[in-house]
Amino acid sequence: MLRTSLCDLLGIEYPIIQGGMAWVSTAELAAAVSEAGGLGIIGSGAAPSGWLKEQLRKTRQLTQKPFGVNVMLRSPFLDEIMSLLLAEPVAVVTTGAGNPGKYVASLREAGTKVIPVVSSVALAKRLARGGVDALIAEGMESGGHIGELATMALLPQVVDAVDIPVIAAGGVFDGRGLVAAMALGAVGVQMGTRFMCAEECTVHRRVKEYVIKARDRDTAVTGISTGHPVRALRNKLTRKYQEMEKENLSPEEIEKLGVGSLRRAMVDGDVENGTVMAGQVSAMVKKVQPVKDIIRDIINEAGLILGRLNRQVIN
Numbered sequence: 054m055l056r057t058s059l060c061d062l063l064g065i066e067y068p069i070i071q072g073g074m075a076w077v078s079t080a081e082l083a084a085a086v087s088e089a090g091g092l093g094i095i096g097s098g099a100a101p102s103g104w105l106k107e108q109l110r111k112t113r114q115l116t117q118k119p120f121g122v123n124v125m126l127r128s129p130f131l132d133e134i135m136s137l138l139l140a141e142p143v144a145v146v147t148t149g150a151g152n153p154g155k156y157v158a159s160l161r162e163a164g165t166k167v168i169p170v171v172s173s174v175a176l177a178k179r180l181a182r183g184g185v186d187a188l189i190a191e192g193m194e195s196g197g198h199i200g201e202l203a204t205m206a207l208l209p210q211v212v213d214a215v216d217i218p219v220i221a222a223g224g225v226f227d228g229r230g231l232v233a234a235m236a237l238g239a240v241g242v243q244m245g246t247r248f249m250c251a252e253e254c255t256v257h258r259r260v261k262e263y264v265i266k267a268r269d270r271d272t273a274v275t276g277i278s279t280g281h282p283v284r285a286l287r288n289k290l291t292r293k294y295q296e297m298e299k300e301n302l303s304p305e306e307i308e309k310l311g312v313g314s315l316r317r318a319m320v321d322g323d324v325e326n327g328t329v330m331a332g333q334v335s336a337m338v339k340k341v342q343p344v345k346d347i348i349r350d351i352i353n354e355a356g357l358i359l360g361r362l363n364r365q366v367i368n
């Protein structure tokens with residue numbers, strides 16, 4: 054059994070958090086991860102509070118264990134989402150795309166742990182001073198919106214810069230990634246891409262097939278010129294993005310291309326004209342598995358690696 058301080062902080066069995074991915078992390082996946090001993094996260098994305106309220110209801114029907122919600126701070130429904138989470142508190146709120154500062158005190162008063170995602174040391178320091186419970190240091194290997202630093206470089210710098218727990222994200226796939234993250238000072242990991250191919254994940258089957266077919270260089274980063282870079286699997290849409298950026302079109306014109314594209318892929322199954330947000334570990338995903346098997350395999354492998362490393366050091 055592999056247990057860290059993150060388990061005590063969140064009331065979970067294993068130091069594994071499932072990433073809150075819009076149109077991917079629904080009640081079914083979040084509940085399955087929590088039931089298997091990790092922390093499941095509902096991805097609220099840009100959805101209205103009514104959608105999230107229904108997801109909260111479904112998740113509570115499926116599990117009595119702690120779970121959380123990821124809140125995108127650029128959501129047009131941000132205030133109503135936060136109001137819902139104060140009225141119906143969850144164990145954890147993770148945040149992305151900004152500073153959750155004005156919501157931290159009220160969320161914590163409601164009994165919710167606040168854990169923002171950061172991609173730089175400067176933001177990590179600022180949020181730590183704001184009273185959050187922990188941080189997720191996410192490297193650019195991850196799928197979706199990314200920063201500039203890779204996990205190997207970002208993680209130890211964030212760990213050294215703050216005095217609160219740090220969770221690693223970006224490029225984590227298996228027990229090797231978990232052990233490596235712990236060696237760099239993390240108390241656990243957040244994983245997204247591997248859970249996309251969980252049996253309980255409700256994304257379209259074509260998305261799962263596309264991830265499984267991916268090779269090591271099959272992700273692309275688009276949107277650099279707009280200031281909002283995104284990593285996704287290469288397809289017709291990513292090539293169109295890159296063409297528009299080469300033509301120096303305005304950020305507004307480029308971002309219009311992405312409207313509705315995530316749902317088009319994840320829900321409708323259009324893996325050529327939709328955005329298949331996925332990380333660089335996509336090439337390591339070989340099959341669809343139940344969540345409990347994914348988590349079991351990660352924890353078992355991590356235990357074997359730690360034992361082997363201990364023997365090597367002693368010898």
